[in-house]
Amino acid sequence: MEEKINEHNPDIVALELDRLRLKSLINDERSMSGPVFIKLIQKFQQTIGRKTGVMPGEEMLYAYKKAVGEDRDIALIDQDVRNTVRKLKAVHLTEKIKVGAGLLLGFVSRNKFNISEIPEEELIDEILYEMSFKFPGLYRVLVEERNRYMTKALRQLQEENPDQTIVAFVGAAHRKAIENELEGMR
Secondary structure, three states, X not given: OXXXXXXXXXXXXXXXXXXXHHHHHHOOOOOOOOOHHHHHHHHHHHHHHHHHOOOOOHHHHHHHHHHHHOOOEEEEOOOOHHHHHHHHHOOOHHHHHHHHHHHHHOHHHHHOOOOOOOOOHHXXXXXXXXHHHHOHHHHHHHHHHHHHHHHHHHHHXXXXXXOOOEEEEOOHHHXXXXXXXXXXXX
């Protein structure tokens, strides 16, 4: 992240966060809260974070602090986490049970996914492809809808700030789709 900020010297740093998640990161309130299914996802993220040495949100918090320290504008481009949670609650129960069981049984490790490293783009594509078929409701809520939301937010940010340089930091599951959408508008 630091090298991207230094390389591009952006006026605006856009982050895959909303106000609530940023506040939670700043106040180090990454507690397990919400429905059981959400707690299970949070636990899985924390497990991956411990294995990779990068806790969930840590990179976004670092980019936020660096941007603040360098007096750069910050744009939060993700949808309100409460909307995501609300939409997750509407996903069919059998799909949530399948995901929960998969997480508990370690389905990710069977997909050649070494949780001690950040996966390569090809593996991320493969996992997203599998998720879209095995868990279409979750894929729609966690990936597709948020990709659209963040792409729209970035487009609006570009339109409102045509002469400013913007660097966006999003997770690996979102990066390629957002880049493709933004490239398509040029």
